[in-house]
Every structure is written in structure tokens, then in C-alpha cells.
Amino acid sequence: MAKRKLSRRQQWRIQKIQDERLARAQNKQKKMSDDYTQLDETLHRGVIVSHFGATLDVEDEVTHLIVRCAMRQNIDTIVCGDQIAWQKLSNINEEEQIQGVITAREPRITVLARPDFTGQMKPVAANIEQMLIVTSPIPELNEGLVDRYLVAAELSQIKPILVLNKIDTLSAEQRKVLDQRLKTYIDIGYPIVYTSAKSLHGMDTLLEQLENQVSVFVGQSGVGKSSIINALLPEAKIKEGEVSLATNKGTHTTSVSRLYHIKSQEQTNFVKHASLIDSPGVREFGLWAIHKEDVIHGFIELHELSHFCRFRDCKHLNEPDCGLLNALDEGRISEHRLDSYHRIVDSVEAQ
Ligand SMILES: Nc1nc2c(ncn2[C@@H]2O[C@H](COP(=O)(O)OP(=O)(O)OP(=O)(O)O)[C@@H](O)[C@H]2O)c(=O)[nH]1
Ligand SMILES: [Mg+2]
Ligand SMILES: [Zn+2]
Structure with missing residues (x-):
């Protein structure tokens, strides 16, 4: 996994670009929500099928039709697969073809x-x-x-x-x-x-x-x-x-x-x-926001073997009586999986 160390200056520039982008999106959304004051009271349910900038496509639960919606500002993020509630606009926005506003999001299961x-x-x-x-x-x-x-x-x-x-x-x-x-x-x-x-x-x-x-x-x-x-x-x-x-x-x-x-x-x-x-293809897929201790849960066969390590805080590198190293010696686990495990632990440690 490639780690990108950004210089302070690069970080500052990226932050600045992002802030500007955010401000622009918020302005646009504010303008939209001002336009969208006339909402029909009935709540409809649906699932997000796609997301382009400030507009989202919702598949209505009852009609299965796709409804183009804007988002209320108080909702943090909405992604594909989110279950949401939406309300019809009484004044359909012709220019952007917005037919409704997403007013709530259900808690996510995963x-x-x-x-x-x-x-x-x-x-x-x-x-x-x-x-x-x-x-x-x-x-x-x-x-x-x-x-x-x-x-x-x-x-x-x-x-x-x-x-x-x-x-x-x-x-x-x-x-x-x-x-x-x-x-x-x-x-x-x-x-x-x-x-x-x-x-x-x-x-x-x-x-x-x-x-x-x-x-x-x-x-x-x-x-x-x-x-x-x-x-x-x-x-x-x-x-x-x-x-x-x-x-x-x-x-x-x-x-x-x-x-x-x-x-x-x-x-x-x-x-x-x-x-x-x-989903869009990736060149790399980093796992930056996980704890070092949790990585082992992502390697199910290694996790099981880690219960056999003599030391509770075994790093599975060169400790005696390591469940993973013993299994490796006996050919019960794959070397590349153990390498992958160490590489991911190193990368999350380096943050
Ligand atoms: N011969 C062959 N070619 C395939 C097969 N599946 C996909 N391709 C070709 O591989 C290329 C990439 O396919 P995509 O479906 O666009 O790949 P993707 O994973 O969606 O790529 P991204 O959208 O960039 O993430 C296209 O030229 C396809 O025609 C297959 O089973 N056999
Ligand atoms: Mg594709
Ligand atoms: Zn061990």
C-alpha cells in the first residue's frame, strides 16, 4: 500500500481547495433548500441508487421509479445503498430536474x-x-x-x-x-x-x-x-x-x-x-483508519491461531511459541497472508 506523506504546504493547499469546494457546494445547497420550501407532507421511503454532487437518484420503495432529489443540509453523508425518506416538491425545479428532497436517513447496518x-x-x-x-x-x-x-x-x-x-x-x-x-x-x-x-x-x-x-x-x-x-x-x-x-x-x-x-x-x-x-475500480485500497490491534480480526485464519501464542501481546515476528509462526513452519498457513498481515499492521502504525 502506497503511503503518501504530504508536506505541510501540500496539506494546506489541499485543505484550502477542499474548503473552497465545500463552501461552493454549501452555497449551492443553500440556494436549493431556499427554493425547496414547498414540500408535500407525505413521507416516501426509498433507497439511494446514485449520487452526483449535490443531486441524488432515489428509487422509490412503492413505485420503484427513480426520483431525482436534493438533500437537506442537516444530513451528513448519503451514499449508494442508504435507506432514506424523501418528500415531493410542490414546485418542481425545472432547471435541475429536482423532484424531491431527502429529509432523513435511516441508521446504516453496514x-x-x-x-x-x-x-x-x-x-x-x-x-x-x-x-x-x-x-x-x-x-x-x-x-x-x-x-x-x-x-x-x-x-x-x-x-x-x-x-x-x-x-x-x-x-x-x-x-x-x-x-x-x-x-x-x-x-x-x-x-x-x-x-x-x-x-x-x-x-x-x-x-x-x-x-x-x-x-x-x-x-x-x-x-x-x-x-x-x-x-x-x-x-x-x-x-x-x-x-x-x-x-x-x-x-x-x-x-x-x-x-x-x-x-x-x-x-x-x-x-x-x-x-x-x-463501484469505481481502485489502484490501491488503503485501510488507514483501523487500529493495529484490529487488523488480526481481518485475517480470520490467523486470528484463530493467535490464541495459541505464548504472549498475549505477541507480534508474530520472532517470539517463541507463536501460534502463527508454528503454523507457518508446519505449512498450515500461507506465507503471503502473514506478510500481508504485517504489511497492514506496519502501514496503520506509521500514521
Ligand atoms: N475476455 C474478457 N474480457 C472481459 C471480461 N470481462 C470484462 N472484460 C473486458 O475488460 C475490460 C474492462 O471491463 P470493465 O467491466 O469496464 O471493468 P471494471 O472492473 O468495471 O473497471 P472500472 O470501472 O474501471 O473499475 C472491458 O474491455 C471488457 O470488455 C471477460 O470475462 N472476458
Ligand atoms: Mg466499471
Ligand atoms: Zn504470535
Whole structure:
């Protein structure tokens, strides 16, 4: 994980830009809420499907129609997946096409957060039950990133599921190598689904996993998150990005998270309902706001073994009778997972 140490001057400049941005957004919102004084009294419920600056798209719980809304100033943050209450405007704002105002947000059951460019943790999606960690041969599988997502999922009580996409591009030999690398996760007990958004291989298995759940798709840019959602839900018509030949990395097509629904579909008779959130790909995923002591809870197999350490404050580096080091010697845990653990502890310590 790349750590960015900003100089005081850089920090000051970033802060200044952010303050200005915030002031502008607040002015705009103030103007909006002045315009929006005439609210219909009926409270409607809905879920946030997308968020662009000061406006948000809400799916109404009863009509399932998308309503473009502004936000009351007293609500702190609203993200994809938030359950909210909204009220109709009696004077629809033609210019911005705002039809309603979000007046309350329900407490979140789970929240996935990640640091923004200044290192502040920002929520990115709410009320998620599952995290689909999408990987692919190109851009190449990155175990360190997978481990960080797993920590985020475990600590937020979101169920992780691994996906290896683009299996249509693999030769038998390449497949064997990747299977070997992913075996670590299978041994720990994480479910893994093999897919191709191109040939549609594995889509039925994936749908079974998604049934009746709210799932967020995460992973590097270009692994095929949007393509998988398009394959499951062709009417979503999400734009997909090319993977740059020069860097083998995605071109960051998806810039905002968005929630999609699969409803009872004839052709996939077992799926009754599923909510999918597409999220923008990341190059790195830092875990800055967690405590050093909590990191071990994100490595479920290591956590279990840590009960066998002789010292309660064992750092699992070179102590005698360390449950983790003993297991490593006996080949019961993977070396890269222990490395990942130490790397994350170091990075949160360095803050
Ligand atoms: N051969 C093959 N190509 C795929 C598959 N899935 C996605 N692709 C291609 O990979 C590229 C990136 O796909 P996207 O769906 O945009 O990737 P993403 O993960 O949504 O990327 P970001 O939105 O940038 O995070 C596109 O050119 C897709 O056509 C697959 O299963 N097989
Ligand atoms: Mg995308
Ligand atoms: Zn130990």
C-alpha cells in the first residue's frame, strides 16, 4: 500500500481547495433548500441508487421509479445503498430536474468506507451484505489488494466472495497457476466463483450467490465489475472500459457507485431479487483508519491461531511459541497472508 506523506504546504493547499469546494457546494445547497420550501407532507421511503454532487437518484420503495432529489443540509453523508425518506416538491425545479428532497436517513447496518486522497475515511456504500472481490488475469491478480478488501469486509461484517473473471482468456496452464494462487483463499474457507462476462460462464453460480442480498462489486480497474453486472442485467447498459495495453490496467470507466436491481427473471428462474452496487475500480485500497490491534480480526485464519501464542501481546515476528509462526513452519498457513498481515499492521502504525 502506497503511503503518501504530504508536506505541510501540500496539506494546506489541499485543505484550502477542499474548503473552497465545500463552501461552493454549501452555497449551492443553500440556494436549493431556499427554493425547496414547498414540500408535500407525505413521507416516501426509498433507497439511494446514485449520487452526483449535490443531486441524488432515489428509487422509490412503492413505485420503484427513480426520483431525482436534493438533500437537506442537516444530513451528513448519503451514499449508494442508504435507506432514506424523501418528500415531493410542490414546485418542481425545472432547471435541475429536482423532484424531491431527502429529509432523513435511516441508521446504516453496514458501511464500506475508504480513504479519499487526503487520507480521510469516506463512506462509499451502505447496508451492503456481501462484497464481491473481483479479480482477473489482466490486470493481474493482486493478493495484497484482495487481503485488504478481506480485512475491510471482515471488520465491517460484510460477507466476502471472491470472483475470478475473464476465465475465457486463460490457457489450461495459466488457469492452473491461478488456481494454485487462489487455493490459499479456498483453504481459509472463502467462496470463489469463476466467471467470464464474455462467454457468460459461471453466471448462474454467481446469481445463486447474489439472491436476496445487497452486494457490492469491488476490485482493480479493468477486472470486469461493470461487465459482469451488464452480463447479469443487460438492460443496465453500463459503460465498460478498455484495459490499456501499455499498462495492463483499466481505464477507470466507472466513476460513481450505482445500485442496480435484478427482479424476478424468467430466464434465471431461481433469482427472485438481488441488489448489485457497481463501484469505481481502485489502484490501491488503503485501510488507514483501523487500529493495529484490529487488523488480526481481518485475517480470520490467523486470528484463530493467535490464541495459541505464548504472549498475549505477541507480534508474530520472532517470539517463541507463536501460534502463527508454528503454523507457518508446519505449512498450515500461507506465507503471503502473514506478510500481508504485517504489511497492514506496519502501514496503520506509521500514521
Ligand atoms: N475476455 C474478457 N474480457 C472481459 C471480461 N470481462 C470484462 N472484460 C473486458 O475488460 C475490460 C474492462 O471491463 P470493465 O467491466 O469496464 O471493468 P471494471 O472492473 O468495471 O473497471 P472500472 O470501472 O474501471 O473499475 C472491458 O474491455 C471488457 O470488455 C471477460 O470475462 N472476458
Ligand atoms: Mg466499471
Ligand atoms: Zn504470535
